[in-house]
Amino acid sequence: MPKVTWVLGNGKEITAEVPVGHNMMEAAVTNNVPDVIGECGGCLSCATCHVFVDPAWFAKTGGPSEMESDMLEITLVDRQPTSRLSCQITSVPELDGLVLKVPQL
Amino acid sequence: MPDPIIIVGAGQAGAALAARLRSLGYDGPLVILGDEVHPPYQRPPLSKKYMSGELDIPRLLIRPASWYGEQNIELRLSTAVTEISPREHRVTLADGSRLSYAKLALTTGAHPRRLPAGMGGDLAGVFTIRNLADVDALAPVLDPGKNLLVVGGGYIGLEAAAVAASKGLKVILIEMAPRILQRVACALTADYFRRQHGRHGVAIRESAALLELPGKDGRLTGALMQDGSVIEADLAVIGIGIAPNVDLAERAGLAVENGILVDGSCRATAADIYAAGDCANFPWRGTRTRLESVQNAIEQAEHAAAAMLGANKDYDPTPWFWSDQYDVKLQIAGLCRGYDDAVPRPGRREGSQSIWYFAGERLLAVDAMNDALAYALGKKIIEAGRSIPKAVAADPAADLKRWAV
Numbered sequence: 489m490p491k492v493t494w495v496l497g498n499g500k501e502i503t504a505e506v507p508v509g510h511n512m513m514e515a516a517v518t519n520n521v522p523d524v525i526g527e528c529g530g531c532l533s534c535a536t537c538h539v540f541v542d543p544a545w546f547a548k549t550g551g552p553s554e555m556e557s558d559m560l561e562i563t564l565v566d567r568q569p570t571s572r573l574s575c576q577i578t579s580v581p582e583l584d585g586l587v588l589k590v591p592q593l
Numbered sequence: 594m595p596d597p598i599i600i601v602g603a604g605q606a607g608a609a610l611a612a613r614l615r616s617l618g619y620d621g622p623l624v625i626l627g628d629e630v631h632p633p634y635q636r637p638p639l640s641k642k643y644m645s646g647e648l649d650i651p652r653l654l655i656r657p658a659s660w661y662g663e664q665n666i667e668l669r670l671s672t673a674v675t676e677i678s679p680r681e682h683r684v685t686l687a688d689g690s691r692l693s694y695a696k697l698a699l700t701t702g703a704h705p706r707r708l709p710a711g712m713g714g715d716l717a718g719v720f721t722i723r724n725l726a727d728v729d730a731l732a733p734v735l736d737p738g739k740n741l742l743v744v745g746g747g748y749i750g751l752e753a754a755a756v757a758a759s760k761g762l763k764v765i766l767i768e769m770a771p772r773i774l775q776r777v778a779c780a781l782t783a784d785y786f787r788r789q790h791g792r793h794g795v796a797i798r799e800s801a802a803l804l805e806l807p808g809k810d811g812r813l814t815g816a817l818m819q820d821g822s823v824i825e826a827d828l829a830v831i832g833i834g835i836a837p838n839v840d841l842a843e844r845a846g847l848a849v850e851n852g853i854l855v856d857g858s859c860r861a862t863a864a865d866i867y868a869a870g871d872c873a874n875f876p877w878r879g880t881r882t883r884l885e886s887v888q889n890a891i892e893q894a895e896h897a898a899a900a901m902l903g904a905n906k907d908y909d910p911t912p913w914f915w916s917d918q919y920d921v922k923l924q925i926a927g928l929c930r931g932y933d934d935a936v937p938r939p940g941r942r943e944g945s946q947s948i949w950y951f952a953g954e955r956l957l958a959v960d961a962m963n964d965a966l967a968y969a970l971g972k973k974i975i976e977a978g979r980s981i982p983k984a985v986a987a988d989p990a991a992d993l994k995r996w997a998v
Contacts, residue, residue, distance in 0.1 A: 510652070518657050522616075527891055529635045532965070533915040533924055534888075554942075555922075558965035561997075562972055 490584040494521045494539075497592025506579040512588060513537035513575035523593045530575035532556060538563040541570040541577075542587035549577050549586070565591035595621055597667075598901065599684060599694040601674050601841070603627025605635065605887055606700035606870030606894040608655045613898035615664050623666045624692065626684070628673040631725055632658045637887060639728045640752050641917060644735075650725070677845035679863035696865045696901050699853055700894060701838035703871040703885065708744070708831055713806030718813035719829045722753055734828060737761030742816050742826035744803060746773030748916045750832030751786060755918040757830075758793045765824055766790070767801040767816070779935035781948050782923075782960045789919055835885060837872040850874060852883040857907030859897035867901055869893040875908055880930070886914050911976045924965065926972035927958030936986045940964035947971070949986035956980040966993075973997040 489505040494516060496502070506515040516524035516537070525536035532555060541549050549572060552560060556576050560567045574588060598614060600607045603625050611625055627633070634653040642648040651657070661668040676685040683693050705721035708714030720731045735741075741757045743750045746768030758764045766773075774783040790797055802819040806829060816824040837852040848854040848862040852874030859867045859875070870890040874883040884893075889910060896908045914925040921944075929935075932950040940946050940963065947967035950958040956979075959971030970993040974981060977997075985991045 514652065517655075520660070520663075527888065528915060529637055529887075531637070531915065531917065532922065534913070535969075555963075555965045558969055561966065561969040561994075 490579050490581060490586065492579070492583070492586045492588065494519075494524070495542075495587060495589045496522065497590060508579050508581065510579050511575050512539070512577040512579070512586075513573070515579065516574060516588075516590075521590060523590050524574060526575060528575075532559060532573065532576065535559045535562045535573060536564075537574040538565065538567075538591055539572055539574045540568050540589040540591065541572055542589065543570055545583070545586050546570045548582055552576065563591070564593055596682065596693045596695040597622035597624045598696045598698065599692060600625045600698045600700055601677075601684065602700035602702055602838075602870075602872070603629065603633045603668065603670065604700060604702045604870070604890065605633065605655060606702070606890040607698070608633035609891040610698050610700060610869060610894035610898045611661075611664070611666050612656070613895040614901065615666070617898060617902055619898075619902055620665075621695075623664075625661070625666060625668045626672045626674055626686070627668070627670050629724065629726070630671050632656070632661065632668060632670065634725060635887075636723070637915075639725065640722050640749075640756055643725075644728055644732045644756060653725075674841060677841055677866075679845055679847070679866060682865065694865070696867065698894075698897055698901065699842060699861065699866065699868040699872060700870045700890075701841065701868075701872045703835040703837045705749075705831065705835050706833045708803075708806065708833070711805075712803070713808055713813065714831070716806060716808040716813040717811055718808075718827060719806060719831060721831050722749060723835070731828075731830070735760050735762060738763070739827040740765070740815075740825055742767065742806075742824055742829040743832060744816075744829060745832035745834070746770070746775075746797065746799070747777065747832055747834060748774070748914075750830065751790070751918055752916060753830045753832060754790060754795045755793070758790070758795050759919065762828075764795045765798065765826070766795060767798045767803060767818075767824070769802050770799065772799050773797060778929065778960055779932070779948060779950065781935055781937050782962075785946060785962055786918065786921075786923075789921055793919055835871065837874075837883065839872060842868070842872075850881070854881075857909075858900040858905060859893060859908060860900065867897045869897040877909070882928075884910075884912055884928075886912060888913050911972065913972060921962055922965075924961045924968035925958060926961075926968055927956070927975040929958040929960075932957050934983070936983050938967060938986055939989045940967060941989075949981075949983070951980075951983060951986075954980065954983070956986075970994060970997040 528534035961968035
């Protein structure tokens with residue numbers, strides 16, 4: 489199962505296995521990662537699951553879709569070049585080792 | 594041991610309230626009482642990804658079942674509360690046992706309005722959509738080719754029609770009002786969705802007054818309309834709105850009027866009792882308001898949690914909503930209540946559009962259809978308490994970002 493690490497605003501790290509097919513927002517909520525909220529349940533309506541993908545991983549996660557990019561306009565912390573809504577990143581074997589930085593709210 | 598904080602209602606609001614109490618540092622005893630068998634779960638996917646089999650129950654849960662124990666929260670399921678005694682600070686459960694509370698939060702939610710039994714509302718084949726159990730009953734009988742009658746042209750009725758049509762059922766939707774979405778959106782938004790449904794073969798009849806649902810041997814056979822016409826149907830989904838669950842509060846002597854009346858700090862009219870979510874009616878911008886949304890369930894519950902721990906600030910949300918029908922994502926920022934003008938704005942893509950609601954020159958709300966940018970920028974502007982000129986809203990070439998910063 490792919491392992492994913494969330495790096496929190498205070499530098500603390502949370503690492504967890506994420507079943508293939510699950511998305512990184514639900515994985516974060518399941519693993520008590522603070523500040524990844526997922527208010528809309530992952531349907532691209534709320535922008536509360538914003539993360540910064542570690543630049544080394546951005547080629548593998550890819551960038552946001554057009555709709556996702558629009559939603560990144562209303563994140564609580566301003567978007568950066570590797571910003572994604574984590575509900576739109578699905579766990580696949582190629583993402584084993586993925587590192588996501590959680591914006592500090 | 595001190596008496597616990599007790600939360601009555603294990604839905605989105607109840608779960609959010611408990612989580613916020615813990616994250617704000619409350620480490621005393623905390624009990625959630627829920628009358629369903631499942632831990633708190635998300636409702637919006639019920640009629641979509643859950644019904645289609647894409648999500649199973651564990652993935653529907655707001656928090657994993659193990660989370661409550663880890664947080665030292667006592668989650669008691671299949672546990673109905675029958676009475677609240679505000680003076681004694683005590684609740685009575687269905688099994689007759691009693692629990693004392695230090696503080697009590699009512700997150701009891703709402704229930705779908707049903708048609709009265711005299712109109713055929715109790716017939717087999719008649720469904721509502723609100724709980725997991727509702728969808729578990731409905732999903733297995735949504736067979737292609739069947740005739741489905743949807744009663745009510747609000748968002749729930751329209752979403753049900755979309756799901757059923759996509760599954761190959763023949764769908765007729767009837768709405769008593771002159772048009773669909775009459776209560777919640779302007780005619781332009783209604784037109785947009787009427788077209789979508791037409792494209793997918795859903796027949797929509799507006800100004801259509803239902804007389805009764807006739808049945809045979811206790812099973813639905815169709816609809817008899819007031820104009821004498823008959824609609825044949827194997828199944829019916831009733832989507833005529835929800836009513837707040839206020840029964841407990843009312844019997845406890847709390848003030849109730851379209852919801853449990855609370856103040857800006859979510860306090861009900863008895864000491865140490867709070868309410869939040871679909872069941873709560875709060876003062877907002879000078880008007881009593883009850884919101885039916887996930888956003889409000891979460892944010893008001895979090896506000897109530899803070900108030901229970903001593904915060905003293907009025908709840909002042911920027912409401913937002915969403916609805917998914919076919920390949921259209923509708924996102925709504927703000928509340929269009931009291932609008933006197935609705936300005937359409939074409940989006941950048943085929944089929945994308947937004948509607949900007951104004952009261953005088955003040956922007957109230959935005960309906961965005963497949964136009965997340967309009968939603969996002971509209972939400973920013975409304976949240977900041979600002980507005981934009983109508984001419985800017987109407988001009989697709991005008992850069993909204995300038996107004997949102």
